[in-house]
Amino acid sequence: MEIGIISQSSTLEKLIKDELKPYVKQIDTEAYYAEIFLRKLGEAGMFSSANKSQRDYLLEEMYVVQETAKVCMTTAFCLWCHLAALTYVRQTKNEKLKNKMLPSLEKGEILAGTGLSNPMKYYAGLEKLYLQAKPVQGGYLISGVLPSVSNLGSDHWFGCIAGVNEDKQIMCFVPCNTEGLKMKEKVDYLGINGSATYACSFHDVFVPDEWILSENAEEYVEEIRPAFLSYQIPLGLGVTQASISSIEKVCQKQNGCNQFLTKQPEVLRTAEQQAQEKLQSLYKGESLNFREIARVRLETAYLTLEAVQASMLHNGSAGYVKDSAPSRRLREAYFFANLTPTVKHLEKVLNG
Incomplete structure (x- = not known):
């Protein structure tokens, strides 16, 4: 089961297809900012928290991040930034600020x-x-x-x-x-x-x-950081899923030589599904446990690095082209490992 599949998944799929996929190379090589896509997510109600519990909107928005990250983690990262900001405004006790900003932020009128x-x-x-x-x-x-x-x-x-x-x-x-x-x-x-x-x-x-x-x-910060961190996990899961798919597409290349590589897609798929299950379990209780979220975030960072490296090896020279999808995901994964809280920051929090 994936994070929190939303009722408007067909709308999300269409937005990704029409407003994001055509621009991925431009985003990666020309620093194009997919602002229109982000605004249209808001227009489509993807950021609405009306009549939803925190658990419900968190899981639904995490699904949007994950589906976006499968195609372009740069844009999914921008989406995470917006959702983190939304968290700040949703949680504030400054009602004047909340009443002024929250509707516009949730509708994508303000990013x-x-x-x-x-x-x-x-x-x-x-x-x-x-x-x-x-x-x-x-x-x-x-x-x-x-x-x-x-x-x-x-x-x-x-x-x-x-x-x-x-x-x-x-x-x-x-x-x-x-x-x-x-x-x-x-x-x-x-x-x-x-x-x-x-x-x-x-x-x-x-x-x-x-x-x-x-x-x-x-x-x-103690109040907002569980959500702040939760929204990051699907960045890695989306890239991991895309990497596994890219490995599966080239399994017959060069007379099936990839079968001799030590890291096979089935192993990665199992690890990704286990990460999804751990993630689901975090949101079953009444409150969010920051340390447990941090642990899943750290494990996801390592899994993402493992998946993108495997994808590079399975794709061979085709992945070594500068603007290829496997090399883009490799760079995305290293960014994810260094996104605050970084891997070393999380290691310190959990094991220091």
Whole structure:
């Protein structure tokens, strides 16, 4: 059983076929950002949480991420960014902000990024906090630099965390076009360059109280991180499924020589199904267990790396072409392993 197959799966399939598949090579080689696809997902109701429990909308949205990742993990990553931002707004106790932003975010009228890579590492003891906040009348002035925030554009928003002092951090939701915020696009990565990633420099950016998600960011991160992490797992599962399919398509090449490779598709398929079952079990209880989600996220990262490497070996020289699907998925998998929380970050959380 796959994550949470949605009632509009035929609509999703059509959107992927019409609005994503034709652009995959352009996304990978020319840093094209599939904004229209993301907006149309919202228009089609794929982000709606109305009359649904957290479990229901989480599983349904994770399915959308997985199906997107099968075709293009760069765009699935952008989708994860938007869903992470949605989580911030869904969970906030700032009703004014929620009432203003949530409907537009769920309909895809406004797209958003996450901005929490550095804070997640800060709370794990890996980095210092890059943004600082100074209290002023009606809000805060924020200064500092976030090196990489994805799924951004001139009319997008994103979440971020800034330190007020050693004991207090705030979490806020800011628009990209706010005064004092400078953005520089980054397209020099090994892959995932169509993810609308920017370095964000804050120069006394005024953040009014109405944009504050939480006055206690450390506590708030504890609340949002189970969903934040859950939405990442299907990124790897989608790439894994696509890699297994690519292996199965070439099993008869060169007189069936691939049968002598040690890693066969049946073994990978079994491991992927076991990961799906573990994932399902995480959402059967009343509350989400962060450590168990982290464990499945880590196992999925290793499985994805295993699957893409097997696909490269099975595809042989055809996979070694620069813009081939197997080589793209190889680069996607290495990105997934380094997406916050990274493999080493997760190893520290679980085994440190």
